[in-house]
Amino acid sequence: MVSDAPEKLARFIQSEVAKDPRQPVLPATPLISSGLVDSFSLIRVLAFVEDEFGIVIPDEAATAAAMDSIELIVKLMDTYANA
């Protein structure tokens, strides 16, 4: 259901929330711990996930550590896709 999620997320993060749009956003690229995305932008990523894929990640799971790469975010999405 969310097979194109990594590409869509990468495009969104690179163009909308990354502090340096020249940095490539690969599935394993650290986002928060690399200083590329600040924690105040996580709310925009969560909104994107909700609007684009209809998946709501609960607050206790939506931590900066759990959203530190596209891979991790996709894993969270898989966990809560049918919740």
Next chain:
Amino acid sequence: MPETLKEVVLEHYRREPERLYVRCLMPDGAVAPVTYADLVARGSQFAAALEARGARRGDIVIVILPHSPDLFYAFFGAVLGGQVPSILAPPSFKLNRDHYREELEALLRRIDARVVVTDAETAALIGAEANRLGTATLLLAGELPPDAAAVPDVSPAADDLVLLQHSSGSTGLKKGVALSNRAVLRQIRSYAPTLRLAKDDAIVSWLPLYHDMGLIACTILPAVTGVPVTAISPLQWVTRPSVLLKAISDYRCTLTWMPNFAYEFLAQRVRASQIGDVRLDSMRAWINCAEPTIAQSHRRFLERFEPLGVTRASLWTCYAMAETVFAVSQSTDVAPPKIERLDREAFQSRAAAVPVGEGVAAVEAMSGGVLLAGTQVRIVDEQREELDDRRVGEIAIHCHSLFTGYFRDPETTAKSLSDGWYYSGDLGYVADGHVFITGRKKDLLIIAGKNYYPQDIERVVSAVPGVYPGRVVALGLDDPSIGTQRLIVLAEVENESKVDDPALAAAVRTELAGELDCVIDDLRLLPHMWLLKTSSGKVARAPNLHRFLETFHGSRT
């Protein structure tokens, strides 16, 4: 009247043990209420465990715990035991662990901290040994003996220190603001009437307790006045700011404190779908404090949330700092913040605050309200000579709740504390009894309510291989659209081929995130000799901000 924080808490406990002190809202939706009976019972268990680890009256106890009831229990446990607690920020997952641990151990040595209270997760994260961290003994909150403990039989004195408030900055620059029982209680006893605080008030807060606004206004003030506080996890608030609005609606809260950026963040980022049937009309005070207040942020906040019951009269401002315990001045519904349009030219080139009408280039200033009872300010020049009203200078403060000094740092204390006056390093002016804060004399960046010293950022960036050592400036650029400052870093590179190099930029960002938990909004890697130096050979910040704006934004400051 009780003269110590311990006595005040015990008095609430004896009179109304079942009175709610704090309601901790947990990110998973759980609600953990803490009554005064709980606070004293569990606090005494912490006190017994601290004593068992050798903590005596007057010893420093460091508390590093996430948002939880235990954070309050550990803090007040030390207070009950007559120790001096200091709450530090738990390490963010992105911090370089070895670096965090080294800095922490250096701080523990410097302030001779006896015990560190933390949890197993944090201890593991920073690689602490079984029961020690540097020179201090470890107390894991989860391993507290379950036995009931008596309230410790120690009676702190009014002039004993009651807590240390650590400022931001790396360990080298971290200052421990030492506060006595007397100072803290005097502050609360003049602040509470200013707020017209009553027993049926209810405070709500998402602020971290390692910050003075979270600790004094939203932890100590409730404990002294008996007004309950609903506490939200700061980390949850960042990803779901609407949790604040829901808590207000659920518990009919009446007061909160937030830095300016939070007004913009709430107005811009709360989703309509998260609001539901939330009502905010119980709120009588949203108090804007801890970074420069911007009238436009209030307007946007009001525009967004007026339909939910927010009133203009509830948007208050406050000027506060740890060195005076908390508030220096406060605006309220009866003394609303003044908003002035100032002649830009007079303000920028003559440091004069001259009100002008429409049609003249102006800067807008919003006041931090009127002085608290027992507080005086003087606006002074470089020689600390007093200036007239409407002249911009350094704000010096004299009040009955001044700090004792920076802990074990007489040199820094002597620089800012003189003859009972505290020289704040803030710039501002006084007009019609209102205090206006317009900037900083000292180098300090305040980004989203969090303080950074540019020297710290410059030191870390300078050490990244490829960056020209010593040729870095960190600058804060006010951005009214987000209600706070943006962090600009200009760094010269050693090798011309690395100008604008994305890989080097990534290395700089990673290093800064790991060492200072800090994100750069705009990083420029520049050729050698790009930065302007002063005649004394120092890289100066103001001229380089000017050059940055001219070069990259085609404008002048």
